[in-house]
Amino acid sequence: MQYWLVLGLAICLEVAGTISMxxxxxxxxxxxxxxxxxxxxxxxxxxxxxxxxIDVGIAYAIWAGLGTALISILGVFFFKEPVSILKAVSVLLIILGVIGLNMSGVQH
Incomplete structure (x- = not known):
């Protein structure tokens, strides 16, 4: 469980780095x-x-996917970036993909 928390920390730090960018x-x-x-x-x-x-394929996909989804959401709310139905559906698909990876039957 602690490695999943560390992965969550990695995602938050990546988002902070992108906002700093x-x-x-x-x-x-x-x-x-x-x-x-x-x-x-x-x-x-x-x-x-x-x-x-955590398997590299799972960890990296979650890190990249959730980081991308969070940045997209923050961009809309804090940086007033435009939002469209396609953008919202695409972010939802990223999140569903991450959920799917976690439910793929891989033992953690």
Missing amino acids: KFSQGFTRLLPSILLFIFYGASFTALTVALKR
């Missing part, structure tokens, strides 16, 4: 640019720890 404005702002590397480094470190007990 947005705030860095193309590396023109120092603090968000520094935070970008710190958050991504910490995210990859946590992902590496999670891979001790």
Whole structure:
């Protein structure tokens, strides 16, 4: 169970790194640019720890999929990015894919 929590931490850190990327404005702002590397480094470190007990195909798909879905949702709510039916359905499909991977019968 602790490795799944570490994977969750890796996802949160990846999202924080991506938000820092947005705030860095193309590396023109120092603090968000520094935070970008710190958050991504910490995210990859946590992902590496999670891979001790979680299959790489499952862990990476969840890390990438949920990170993408969360960033898309945060983009709409906090950065006022446009939303469409296609975008909403696509995010839902990502989340359903992650659920499907977890229910695939693989022993954790």
